[in-house]
Amino acid sequence: xxxxxxxxxxxxxxxxxxxxxxxxxxxxxxxxxxxxxxxxxxxxxxxxxxxxxxxxxxxxxxxxxxxxxxxxxxxxxxxxxxxxxxxxxxxxxxxxxxxxxxxxxxxxxxxxxxxxxxxxxxxxxxxxxxxxxxxxxxxxxxxxxxxxxxxxxxxxxxxxxxxxxxx
Numbered sequence: 001x002x003x004x005x006x007x008x009x010x011x012x013x014x015x016x017x018x019x020x021x022x023x024x025x026x027x028x029x030x031x032x033x034x035x036x037x038x039x040x041x042x043x044x045x046x047x048x049x050x051x052x053x054x055x056x057x058x059x060x061x062x063x064x065x066x067x068x069x070x071x072x073x074x075x076x077x078x079x080x081x082x083x084x085x086x087x088x089x090x091x092x093x094x095x096x097x098x099x100x101x102x103x104x105x106x107x108x109x110x111x112x113x114x115x116x117x118x119x120x121x122x123x124x125x126x127x128x129x130x131x132x133x134x135x136x137x138x139x140x141x142x143x144x145x146x147x148x149x150x151x152x153x154x155x156x157x158x159x160x161x162x163x164x165x166x167x
Contacts (some may be wrong), residue, residue, distance in 0.1 A: 030126070059074065079107020107122060132145050
């Protein structure tokens with residue numbers, strides 16, 4: 001499962017903006033899996049997989065058919081996921097649901113207002129977060145690798161976006 005999550009994280013780092021519908025689907029899937037593990041605890045893996053696939057499918061369908069709403073949903077998914085892995089990294093166990101909801105709402109508002117740049121930023125943050133969580137590094141190494149991956153992904157996606165707007 002760790003290799004799968006690392007591959008998903010790399011896809012988000014490199015193709016988050018270009019394959020927006022895939023970004024929404026992957027973030028929805030990752031959030032669904034992680035959130036199920038935190039909220040429902042010791043459920044079988046198939047339950048986590050089913051909920052992850054459901055949240056990912058909803059996001060992908062919205063991204064294809066209702067783009068503006070999908071940007072907001074992607075922002076919500078990404079904001080909630082980042083709050084969740086942040087809470088787990090720092091051992092925060094109380095009010096996790098509220099923290100995810102508030103962070104998700106903030107991500108949704110930003111994504112709806114400044115779509116391209118927010119999607120680049122969020123896809124890089126989520127991609128880097130997924131990779132770092134899967135690597136099992138200590139806290140300082142996790143932070144350094146997270147920042148390096150997110151920055152590299154953002155620079156790469158920004159260059160691709162600039163090239164596509166010129167051509």
